[in-house]
Amino acid sequence: xxxxxxxxxxxxxxxxxxxxxxxxxxxxxxxxxxxxxxxxxxxxxxxxxxxxxxxxxxxxxxxxxxxxxxxxxxxxxxxxxxxxxxxxxxxxxxxxxxxxxxxxxxxxxxxxxxxxxxxxxxxxxxxxxxxxxxxxxxxxxxxxxxxxxxxxxxxxxxxxxxxxxxxxxxxxxxxxxxxxxxxxxxxxxxxxxxxxxxxxxxxxxxxxxxxxxxxxxxxxxxxxxxxxxxxxxxxxxxxxxxxxxxxxxxxxxxxxxxxxxxxxxxxxxxxxxxxxxxxxxxxxxxxxxxxxxxxxxxxxxxxxxxxxxxxxxxx
Amino acid sequence: xxxxxxxxxxxxxxxxxxxxxxxxxxxxxxxxxxxxxxxxxxxxxxxxxxxxxxxxxxxxxxxxxxxxxxxxxxxxxxxxxxxxxxxxxxxxxxxxxxxxxxxxxxxxxxxxxxxxxxxxxxxxxxxxxxxxxxxxxxxxxxxxxxxxxxxxxxxxxxxxxxxxxxxxxxxxxxxxxxxxxxxxxxxxxxxxxxxxxxxxxxxxxxxxxxxxxxxxxxxxxxxxxxxxxxxxxxxxxxxxxxxxxxxxxxxxxxxxxxxxxxxxxxxxxxxxxxxxxxxxxxxxxxxxxxxxxxxxxxxxxxxxxxxxxxxxxxxxxxxxxxxxxxxxxxxxxxxxxxxxxxxxxx
Ligand SMILES: Nc1ncnc2c1ncn2[C@@H]1O[C@H](COP(=O)(O)OP(=O)(O)OP(=O)(O)O)[C@@H](O)[C@H]1O
Ligand SMILES: Nc1ncnc2c1ncn2[C@@H]1O[C@H](COP(=O)(O)OP(=O)(O)OP(=O)(O)O)[C@@H](O)[C@H]1O
Ligand SMILES: [Mg+2]
Ligand SMILES: [Mg+2]
Numbered sequence: 001x002x003x004x005x006x007x008x009x010x011x012x013x014x015x016x017x018x019x020x021x022x023x024x025x026x027x028x029x030x031x032x033x034x035x036x037x038x039x040x041x042x043x044x045x046x047x048x049x050x051x052x053x054x055x056x057x058x059x060x061x062x063x064x065x066x067x068x069x070x071x072x073x074x075x076x077x078x079x080x081x082x083x084x085x086x087x088x089x090x091x092x093x094x095x096x097x098x099x100x101x102x103x104x105x106x107x108x109x110x111x112x113x114x115x116x117x118x119x120x121x122x123x124x125x126x127x128x129x130x131x132x133x134x135x136x137x138x139x140x141x142x143x144x145x146x147x148x149x150x151x152x153x154x155x156x157x158x159x160x161x162x163x164x165x166x167x168x169x170x171x172x173x174x175x176x177x178x179x180x181x182x183x184x185x186x187x188x189x190x191x192x193x194x195x196x197x198x199x200x201x202x203x204x205x206x207x208x209x210x211x212x213x214x215x216x217x218x219x220x221x222x223x224x225x226x227x228x229x230x231x232x233x234x235x236x237x238x239x240x241x242x243x244x245x246x247x248x249x250x251x252x253x254x255x256x257x258x259x260x261x262x263x264x265x266x267x268x269x270x271x272x273x274x275x276x277x278x279x280x281x282x283x284x285x286x287x288x289x290x291x292x293x294x295x296x297x298x299x300x301x302x303x304x305x306x307x308x309x310x311x312x313x314x315x
Numbered sequence: 316x317x318x319x320x321x322x323x324x325x326x327x328x329x330x331x332x333x334x335x336x337x338x339x340x341x342x343x344x345x346x347x348x349x350x351x352x353x354x355x356x357x358x359x360x361x362x363x364x365x366x367x368x369x370x371x372x373x374x375x376x377x378x379x380x381x382x383x384x385x386x387x388x389x390x391x392x393x394x395x396x397x398x399x400x401x402x403x404x405x406x407x408x409x410x411x412x413x414x415x416x417x418x419x420x421x422x423x424x425x426x427x428x429x430x431x432x433x434x435x436x437x438x439x440x441x442x443x444x445x446x447x448x449x450x451x452x453x454x455x456x457x458x459x460x461x462x463x464x465x466x467x468x469x470x471x472x473x474x475x476x477x478x479x480x481x482x483x484x485x486x487x488x489x490x491x492x493x494x495x496x497x498x499x500x501x502x503x504x505x506x507x508x509x510x511x512x513x514x515x516x517x518x519x520x521x522x523x524x525x526x527x528x529x530x531x532x533x534x535x536x537x538x539x540x541x542x543x544x545x546x547x548x549x550x551x552x553x554x555x556x557x558x559x560x561x562x563x564x565x566x567x568x569x570x571x572x573x574x575x576x577x578x579x580x581x582x583x584x585x586x587x588x589x590x591x592x593x594x595x596x597x598x599x600x601x602x603x604x605x606x607x608x609x610x611x612x613x614x615x616x617x618x619x620x621x622x623x624x625x626x627x628x629x630x631x632x633x634x635x636x637x638x639x640x641x642x643x644x645x646x647x648x649x650x651x652x653x654x655x656x657x658x659x660x661x
Contacts, residue, residue, distance in 0.1 A: 049503050049506070050473050052473075100474055100501070161360055182474075188356075188357065188359045188530045190587045191587070192574070193585035216531065221576075222581060256503065259507065261537050262533050263535070263572075
């Protein structure tokens with residue numbers, strides 16, 4: 001699906017900058033001049049180095065982290081910074097984030113019933129107790145958890161079960177846009193398949209849009225339409241999924257793909273991953289630019305590098 | 316010849332939950348060989364974490380080892396009571412790295428202090444030397460600008476960086492056995508590759524024995540000498556990596572391999588196992604996987620299968636291996652699986 005012109009934009013992130021005040025003179029820039037857009041109904045993948053700012057971008061979109069610069073647009077309206085109460089409320093309901101760290105993100109003292117209902121309580125999005133209970137049960141069932149789990153506490157679950165509680169609490173809000181931050185990392189492959197199938201089904205039936213953050217590139221390849229690769233707070237390459245996997249250009253993307261483990265002991269034991277050295281770029285003379293090197297395929301590079309990338313594509 | 320370093324026999328582990336008792340581990344046995352890496356895979360909730368936590372006496376307070384033995388250095392550590400006894404083993408001889416790094420880190424103390432404390436205690440170093448060693452360890456696990464990172468708090472680290480710190484703490488004591496419970500789940504694949512490399516290096520250097528729990532079968536293929544497959548509190552198949560990937564025998568292992576995303580076709584649903592795992596509050600009869608196995612045999616509902624030997628390295632608990640059973644082939648999807656994997660040519 002490459003008709004970029006006539007598709008509806010759902011999320012438009014422009015020159016996003018997020019800083020943290022650490023005990024240093026200068027604030028730490030976790031996200032630096034990041035721009036991308038997400039079409040309605042698509043699954044947009046965000047992959048890259050750990051610590052590169054993926055979660056921070058997600059948290060900036062759902063307004064947990066403040067922004068130091070740039071715009072986050074949701075259906076054409078700016079949703080970062082100071083916004084009207086009504087819009088804030090709308091964003092709270094329509095954009096949900098499934099958090100990465102299932103243990104740290106679940107309130108340990110609350111029962112699952114409360115945890116899953118929290119968003120409903122906050123937005124009062126239910127008629128009566130009966131409806132709320134039914135919604136909780138349906139959300140738990142959707143992620144393959146038994147209704148009786150509602151009365152348990154998070155520590156009484158395995159890692160994968162906890163992660164599914166996190167998915168259930170996002171689904172219950174019936175959002176339009178879900179930022180799924182490693183939603184399947186702690187799941188066994190079969191439940192992983194179930195959750196992926198569920199997300200795809202919901203996407204078809206409800207027209208949901210996803211931003212999918214994951215380290216498992218086999219899954220990313222399977223479910224995303226487009227992928228952005230991020231390294232050290234900057235997006236270095238962005239393309240349609242198949243294009244990116246077939247023609248990775250940036251050295252970071254290439255090192256990432258070379259490291260993907262293949263479930264085949266004979267192959268895997270002789271594999272050599274390519275290491276990426278961020279210092280290999282010489283940007284002292286020629287500054288890097290963000291260019292569309294092929295339709296829909298964007299890359300960060302300076303003139304000599306772009307020449308090299310063009311040569312790779314010509315092969 | 317490889318030597319056994321830890322031997323768990325018929326281990327049963329139970330939890331009491333608001334007046335009711337659930338059985339999380341149902342008579343699991345495991346042999347661990349010195350200097351080797353055993354990967355444990357299996358369904359979420361099947362008991363991988365609980366089983367291995369019992370090797371370091373870290374079961375939650377509502378859980379206990381009901382029966383069975385865990386022999387390590389001529390002691391049955393399953394009989395250990397209290398932190399005093401465990402303190403001779405836990406962290407020192409058997410260290411564990413958890414799935415969720417925040418559970419092992421104190422949010423209120425700096426990263427540097429948390430590592431240094433372990434280094435001081437274990438290596439009897441003075442503060443200045445211990446700090447130097449701490450910074451070396453941070454560098455070892457791939458944290459850049461370790462001097463600055465030393466004085467930061469866990470929340471200032473990304474998920475992946477926190478996990479590397481936890482690994483740093485675990486290896487600071489040079490343990491004999493390192494249990495890694497999904498240590499690289501939160502890491503990108505390049506750092507994951509570095510961590511796997513690091514573990515391998517430590518393994519060679521110190522003859523470290525590793526238990527590696529993961530859902531990523533690609534990682535299993537990378538690290539494992541042996542593989543144990545768990546389902547519903549039991550090890551249902553055990554063998555070398557080659558045995559499990561190329562010659563799996565148990566229907567659950569077949570189903571597990573069939574669910575690999577690498578075997579999926581874009582736009583179509585992935586294969587997944589139907590139904591839910593058994594309720595651990597109830598007694599399980601026969602083969603625990605039978606209700607979800609469309610091709611289960613009659614006997615599967617009646618009697619629990621024993622271990623059948625496939626080869627000197629390979630065992631599986633399935634009636635399919637009984638000579639009286641009908642012959643059954645693995646599913647088409649996983650036959651010639653190797654040819655279906657894409658290797659990225661970069
Ligand atoms: N509250 C905070 N205070 C200070 N620094 C922070 C804070 N949150 C994140 N950071 C820093 O911002 C950077 C980006 O972190 P982020 O969690 O977004 O990474 P990530 O890409 O999600 O990584 P991972 O794949 O490991 O989850 C990291 O260097 C991290 O240390
Ligand atoms: N403290 C506890 N109280 C009650 N039940 C528990 C407790 N800890 C674990 N369990 C149960 O024991 C079973 C095994 O849990 P365990 O954490 O070992 O699973 P796992 O195989 O590690 O799963 P995952 O892959 O999701 O991490 C699960 O059904 C879980 O709900
Ligand atoms: Mg993150
Ligand atoms: Mg676990």
